[in-house]
Amino acid sequence: MRQTILVTGATGTVGREVVKQLSMQDDIRVRAGVHSLIKGENLRRLPDVEVVEMEFTDPDSLHAAFTHADKVFLITPFTDGQVEMAKKLVDEAKKTGVKHIVKLSALGAGEEPGIQLGRWHREIERYIEQSGIPYTFLRPASFMQNFENYNSATIKQEGKIYMPTGEGKVSYIDARDIAAVAVQVLTTDGHEGQIYDLTGPEAITVAEVADTISYVTGKPVDYVDVPEDAARQAMQQQNVPNWMTDCLLELYSVHRAGYSGGITGRVEEITGRKPHTFRQFVKEYKDCFC
Numbered sequence: 285m286r287q288t289i290l291v292t293g294a295t296g297t298v299g300r301e302v303v304k305q306l307s308m309q310d311d312i313r314v315r316a317g318v319h320s321l322i323k324g325e326n327l328r329r330l331p332d333v334e335v336v337e338m339e340f341t342d343p344d345s346l347h348a349a350f351t352h353a354d355k356v357f358l359i360t361p362f363t364d365g366q367v368e369m370a371k372k373l374v375d376e377a378k379k380t381g382v383k384h385i386v387k388l389s390a391l392g393a394g395e396e397p398g399i400q401l402g403r404w405h406r407e408i409e410r411y412i413e414q415s416g417i418p419y420t421f422l423r424p425a426s427f428m429q430n431f432e433n434y435n436s437a438t439i440k441q442e443g444k445i446y447m448p449t450g451e452g453k454v455s456y457i458d459a460r461d462i463a464a465v466a467v468q469v470l471t472t473d474g475h476e477g478q479i480y481d482l483t484g485p486e487a488i489t490v491a492e493v494a495d496t497i498s499y500v501t502g503k504p505v506d507y508v509d510v511p512e513d514a515a516r517q518a519m520q521q522q523n524v525p526n527w528m529t530d531c532l533l534e535l536y537s538v539h540r541a542g543y544s545g546g547i548t549g550r551v552e553e554i555t556g557r558k559p560h561t562f563r564q565f566v567k568e569y570k571d572c573f574c
């Protein structure tokens with residue numbers, strides 16, 4: 285019998301890739317859990333994809349989305365309420381008899397004391413462990429797509445990337461590689477109880493990110509190393525909530541200190557394919573940067 289896999293946060297950076305890649309698999313029915321049906325319209329056109337509306341704070345919508353789901357790829361958004369949201373999702377998974385939860389976590393979630401972002405993910409991981417539902421945790425490094433989502437406006441308008449990360453190297457990963465791992469984990473045996481640290485194939489500074497975008501687009505792009513106080517001020521001026529400013533500056537301080545450059549071979553081990561380099565990513569996302 286075909287199994288049903290629910291993907292939450294299905295219109296997000298990783299979720300939409302997981303839905304797309306799962307829809308190409310045989311014998312899988314994909315249920316895309318979307319916050320808004322309008323945003324999820326594109327997913328409806330993929331083969332064997334059913335789109336369901338989900339509001340993580342609304343138990344009725346959760347029950348409908350989880351009913352008859354065999355497995356779940358669990359994504360919660362970057363918010364200060366993500367632990368409570370995730371716990372509700374896990375409770376519903378337990379009620380409806382889900383057989384495997386694959387959770388999108390974050391690299392460093394196992395560190396103690398770690399940083400706030402990691403502690404939130406670890407709290408959710410622990411809740412899943414205690415639920416008794418078989419699980420796999422994917423802990424990726426920072427996404428290459430962050431440069432598309434958060435920096436493309438200043439890259440296009442000013443030819444600049446503003447970040448407070450100094451010369452710290454980061455092993456950025458392409459969200460499509462995270463999705464490829466998720467698909468393997470959800471559709472093949474032997475991943476239960478595993479925790480996978482996922483990184484790209486190289487660690488690079490933001491100055492090297494800027495150089496790569498410049499090389500591929502043929503337009504000058506410079507990195508501006510912003511002092512932490514100035515970064516905080518800029519975020520306040522843009523009405524970024526205080527909790528988010530604190531979390532991001534804490535993460536950037538880890539990048540700056542050079543703790544985010546470790547590389548693992550997990551993507552290739554699990555998918556059999558090499559992860560995208562940053563240059564390949566920029567070539568394929570070129571239009572976002574020029």
Ligand SMILES: NC(=O)c1ccc[n+]([C@@H]2O[C@H](COP(=O)([O-])OP(=O)(O)OC[C@H]3O[C@@H](n4cnc5c(N)ncnc54)[C@H](OP(=O)(O)O)[C@@H]3O)[C@@H](O)[C@H]2O)c1
Nearest residue numbers: 293294295296297298319338339340360361362390426427
């Ligand atoms: N970015 C990174 O570098 C990085 C690195 C490691 C780990 N992570 C982790 O990855 C996760 C985020 O993944 P992502 O970047 O793929 O997500 P994303 O692009 O931010 O998308 C979040 C998804 O959740 C949906 N959503 C938000 N609030 C919801 C609610 N109340 N009810 C139902 N759906 C809701 C959004 O829909 P709408 O847009 O329609 O609201 C969207 O589909 C976070 O847990 C983050 O900590 C991120």
